[in-house]
Amino acid sequence: MITDLAPMPNHVKISVTRSFLPPKAEFDKRLADIWASYHLTNNGPQVQELEGRLKDMLGAEHFFFMGNGTIALQIAIRALDLIGEVITTPFSYVASTTSILWERCVPVYADIDPATCCIDPARIEERITPRTSAILATHVYGLACDVEAIQAIADKHGLKVIYDGAHAFGSTYKGRSLMTFGDITTGSFHATKIFHTVEGGCIVAKDPEVARRVLLMRQFGHSYDDHFLAGVNGKNSEFHAAMGLCVLDHFPEIMADRAEQWLHYAGALSHLPACRVLVPDSRLKYNHSYFPLLFVDYATMARAQAALLVEDILPRRYFYPSLDQLPYLQDPAPCPVSRHIAESVLCLPLYHGLAVEDRDRVIRIIREAL
Numbered sequence: 001m002i003t004d005l006a007p008m009p010n011h012v013k014i015s016v017t018r019s020f021l022p023p024k025a026e027f028d029k030r031l032a033d034i035w036a037s038y039h040l041t042n043n044g045p046q047v048q049e050l051e052g053r054l055k056d057m058l059g060a061e062h063f064f065f066m067g068n069g070t071i072a073l074q075i076a077i078r079a080l081d082l083i084g085e086v087i088t089t090p091f092s093y094v095a096s097t098t099s100i101l102w103e104r105c106v107p108v109y110a111d112i113d114p115a116t117c118c119i120d121p122a123r124i125e126e127r128i129t130p131r132t133s134a135i136l137a138t139h140v141y142g143l144a145c146d147v148e149a150i151q152a153i154a155d156k157h158g159l160k161v162i163y164d165g166a167h168a169f170g171s172t173y174k175g176r177s178l179m180t181f182g183d184i185t186t187g188s189f190h191a192t193k194i195f196h197t198v199e200g201g202c203i204v205a206k207d208p209e210v211a212r213r214v215l216l217m218r219q220f221g222h223s224y225d226d227h228f229l230a231g232v233n234g235k236n237s238e239f240h241a242a243m244g245l246c247v248l249d250h251f252p253e254i255m256a257d258r259a260e261q262w263l264h265y266a267g268a269l270s271h272l273p274a275c276r277v278l279v280p281d282s283r284l285k286y287n288h289s290y291f292p293l294l295f296v297d298y299a300t301m302a303r304a305q306a307a308l309l310v311e312d313i314l315p316r317r318y319f320y321p322s323l324d325q326l327p328y329l330q331d332p333a334p335c336p337v338s339r340h341i342a343e344s345v346l347c348l349p350l351y352h353g354l355a356v357e358d359r360d361r362v363i364r365i366i367r368e369a370l
């Protein structure tokens with residue numbers, strides 16, 4: 001049975017996330033502008049405004065609004081001309097691996113650091129071969145990869161670096177947006193994300209020539225009648241940009257609410273012996289985009305998960321399975337740290353407006369289950 005395609009059971013009362021919706025009047029106002037302009041897509045005023053505001057906010061050299069976070073990853077791999085092997089994390093959403101495969105490269109897994117759930121730089125170097133062209137790492141849950149160590153390895157071996165920043169929007173490391181490291185950072189603005197455009201994503205690029213290729217690849221490889229390369233359709237519409245602009249106006253309050261919720265959970269759950277809370281590095285201003293709870297083992301996680309489900313609360317196993325266990329890969333090296341965490345982690349409900357009583361219920365149920 002393909003369970004992932006099944007809709008969410010309709011008895012679920014509290015899910016792991018719920019999309020932020022701005023006041024409808026604010027979206028209506030932007031819709032009226034779109035209606036008046038007849039400009040629905042192809043780099044219209046809403047897309048340009050969103051790109052400008054996000055570029056400034058992130059301090060990005062080059063910023064592109066994209067159709068989604070997966071096409072952003074695929075174009076990133078193409079724009080950097082990657083071939084052969086790409087060293088990547090086994091602990092991420094499946095799109096970080098499938099985009100490598102889709103671009104006809106080979107994912108090679110380096111295990112993760114249990115303190116951050118991000119790729120462990122100490123494991124990267126041992127995976128490098130003459131066929132390695134890049135490192136593709138995910139800032140898991142909005143926590144930071146060890147960007148300095150990864151860049152040092154890349155410089156030493158002449159490798160490109162792509163960060164999958166699908167969770168990283170709003171996090172800053174040493175005062176700099178986590179979306180601006182590496183040769184390229186990609187983002188996802190899917191409806192479940194802390195900042196969203198319903199469907200959407202982005203590419204942040206450092207080098208102007210890479211940026212030029214991204215721009216062309218996003219629009220079929222041509223500019224009017226001049227054709228430069230074989231591109232694809234990676235752009236997004238005025239409607240999606242309009243939603244993004246409305247959400248962006250509320251981003252400070254979204255961040256503040258998330259932080260308050262995250263601290264509430266952490267205060268109530270971090271001292272329990274059967275589970276562990278991931279504590280952000282002190283140099284990271286954290287976006288609190290997820291609340292993962294790492295249980296000691298699978299059985300304990302399953303007990304907590306079952307107890308929550310009985311009360312119509314749906315946590316999610318972000319991320320399960322560990323990607324080195326994907327059934328369609330050919331003999332990837334096993335990553336034991338990632339496998340253990342993937343088997344024993346649950347992300348608890350955390351979203352704008354989640355009531356304090358609901359969080360208290362989640363906390364009570366987990367405590368009782370343990």
Ligand SMILES: Cc1ncc(COP(=O)(O)O)c(C=O)c1O
Pocket residue numbers: 068069070071092093095096138164166167187188189190200201
């Ligand atoms: C880590 C990570 N990478 C990539 C993606 C793909 O993004 P999108 O759904 O916008 O294609 C997601 C989305 O869930 C994600 O969580």
